[in-house]
Amino acid sequence: MINFTEGTVNKSKLISRRMFTLTVAKFIVFGGIFGRLVSLQINESKKYRTLSDKNRFREWRLAPQRGIIKDYFDREIASNERVYQLHITPENASNIEGLFFRIQNILNLSNERIFSLKRKMAKQKPWEPIIVSDNLTWSEFSRINLFLHDLQGVEAVVSVARIYPYKSTSHLIGYVSQASSKDLQKKEYLRNMSVPGISVGKIGLEYKLDENIIGKVGFQRYEVNAFGKRIRQIELDKGESGQNFKTTLDLDVQEFTAKTIENLAASVCVMDIYNGDVITMVSSPNYDPNAFVHGIDNKSWKFLLNHRDKPLTNKAIAGLYPPGSTIKTIVALSALDNDIANTKSTVFCKGSIDFYGEKFHCWKKKGHGSMNMRDAIKQSCDTYFYEIARKLGVDRLSVTAKKFGLGSKTLEGFLEERSGVVPNTAWKKKFIGKNWYLGETLHSGIGQGYFLSTPMQLCLMTAQLANGGYKIKPRIIIDPTKKNQNNLKEYIEYKNSNPNIPLPVDILVSNFNLEPLFRNQENINFIKDAMFASTNEPGGTSYRSRLTKKEFTFAGKTGSSQIKRFTEAQREAEVKQTEIDYLDRDHALFIAFAPYDNPSYAISVVVEHGGTGSSAAAPIAKKVIKKVLERHELRMINKNKLGDEI
């Protein structure tokens, strides 16, 4: 019994000893757990709180409304319209197959469309809506609304989308369409917005203004559960709609011009010669930009892409044409400014000249006879300008041509604008890798050969001649924050009211912030006078298109740019332009300014394959000039009303 008790006591001691070891171990382990709690909940709490919020909240971006683009008289040329969309939330539909069947019947959707919608649905979560149609017609929308009560899971949503009310502005405004991965790659602001499927400007003003017109993105912050389902809305920021823009465009003129050239492949630009405001810029044929907003179908796209007359090209700034005889104004000016010739210099035109064994033809086979400079411009004598160009040389010509805006882009930020070519010896060496031939100088003298220019460049060139030879900068967007720095009009007015005070050039520059493009302004005036003769004196190339009323009188210069050289046989047979293949016919050009006495506007017209400038381009210019001048007073009233704003 004693033994037993002793054993028990020994054992009890052993157990207690071992228990002590265990207790120590327990303290250590609990200490470890305590330490872990300290580290997680105190030291790293901030990190885990962030992670928890990241779990909890999810943001959905809301596409902002694009700003509106208006014309000079506040008419909206790119605006927003309500669109009716149809969404299906698969989660809410009791019978999704049946629902698709009914929708298909109500909206007459194709089987392919339904198939692609189902495929899309399979890819996303059941509570994420799929857009069945993003632009229902009113009748479709009302039909859907009629059945809405028993279409579970269907939602008719009113949203906002871009609309372009006028087709005539299609090239200038461009269009918006869903952002592509390329757009995202190129534009940081789009990446920052990260709104899936947002509409972005693809071309034209929509492209140029995109960053400012697109608006500030809004967001909805939701609390979501572990499966991504939205539990409740935490925050809503609707964003800001984009900046509105006012343009210098006159919609009336634009529409009128578009109508005038609607059946031609042509383009017309009209510009204010003092401040460079673009009054109209039309390219024909045009297209419906609205087709792109909701995704253009393949057939229409192919049609536009393969059309002979290239409706997608904005010919006014992306069409490149040899300037033809319109360049003679610049050749003459360059010759005068460089003292190569004077206005009295005469050349005898016998219809062609031989130059190092090559024959250079004047457009008039019989020849013009003895020509002075004024007559040569008036009648567009090629022989005269061959001679002048030969003496002048292409390098000096190119300097003048570049000063007047040829060979470089006229506008800022237009994706599609091209700069054209003003050739000279260095240019040819660099881009073609060959030496310049003197014969090429002769071609350049009549605006053929390597010369390439856009209608907008020709318009700018004309405007800068018309305003007395001062540099202007074409403008389409009126930026209210930037006052027009050009004081040209002020200067002209000052000069008119003080006719007896001659102003030296350097004072012009310092006091009026002007940049003269001439050496002697008399030369400019001479060119203007010669252009007047060309339109308003018998024998002038555009005499038949003149406007006789004094306030409408304009002065112009015709041109035609050769597509294909005539063979000697054709030349002998005196083949007319209308008799050859359409695509071989010359482009018809015309530049002008009006009214002659007190010029305000410059115009350029290019008709692709129109034949001659006098027959195809000048009559269009005549109509447009009349329209522009008729609206001049209204424009001035509006300008005064806007005052400082512009």
Added chain:
Amino acid sequence: MFTSRSIQSNLTLRDKIFSIDYILVFSILTLGIISMFAMYSTDGGSFAYHTKSHILRFFVFFSLFLLISFFPIKFWFQSSLAIYFIFFLLLLGVKYFGLTSSGSQRWINLYVINLQPSELMKIGLILFLAKYYHRIPVSDVNRFKFLFFPLICVSAPALLVMSQPDLGTAILIVAGGIIVAFLAGIKFKFFAYISIIFLALAPIAISFLKPYQKERILTFINPDRDPLGAGYQIIQSKIAIGSGGLFGKGFLNGSQSYLDFLPEKHTDFIFTLFSEEFGFFGSVFILLLYSLILSRIVKIGHQTRSNFGKLYCYGFAGAFFVYVVVNMGMVLGLLPIVGAPLPIMSYGGSSMLAIMLGLGIVMSCKIYKDTPVN
């Protein structure tokens, strides 16, 4: 000693009620009530199924705990073999008639309750080994003959449970057995040998592990390995606890749990939920409550005169400690996810029943602390 025994042998009901350890009872009750609020939160702040069922179970089993406390210690000593045997039969029953849920066969349908015998075995084994070592003299404990038998008694149920498969519970069963054996005086070297053998066998054992179990171990080593797959639970649990901060997000405001980021929030991750809502102070309070319970159990073991009582109380305290540590270590990302409930707090009838049974026997040791067992 003899006098006290004669006094104790005819304890009045009044004496018994007075000798109950009220601090222990109160701690258990506090923990139980906290768990009810936690459960209410897991139900998204509504008085729904889990909450109701948990409250009912707690009070039923808490009453059972009080009832069991009045059973004489002698009864537990005498019937421990039978209890072990019954639990073992139930485990065998699971093997053949068990209910399968989410890939493992752990439950047996007893009409009133779907019982998980593996939970009961955690207690049964401790009880049985306490009796076994009570009878063996200290000098014999380390003899091979007396080593062999307990090894069988531990590994037979453990293997059965592992085959369900339920690695977590199997580990906890083995842990209970080892603790009692350790207390009884098994030499350290045997533990060292066993550890070496285990390490040597580990590569073979790994080949027997189910793919998901391997995945869990690998995930534990690096939770970011597969953040949306197996590592998800650990990461989300750490986020929940860490984001709770000092004071927590507030009752019913645990976003991680109510937005369903937390897995198994009723059962294994109940501490995570509580910790998210009540923060560092709440977590430490729970830790202190468990420490208090443990210290009371150890104190009871200390007061108990019989070696059976001591072995049982210390053994149970050790096992209880391991349960708490395995669960907390798991949700805190210190241990791999093995699927072990937190005693008293986790949802689950069998686990609650087993713990209350175990605590009841402890309390019985307290009430009959001076009564010899044989």
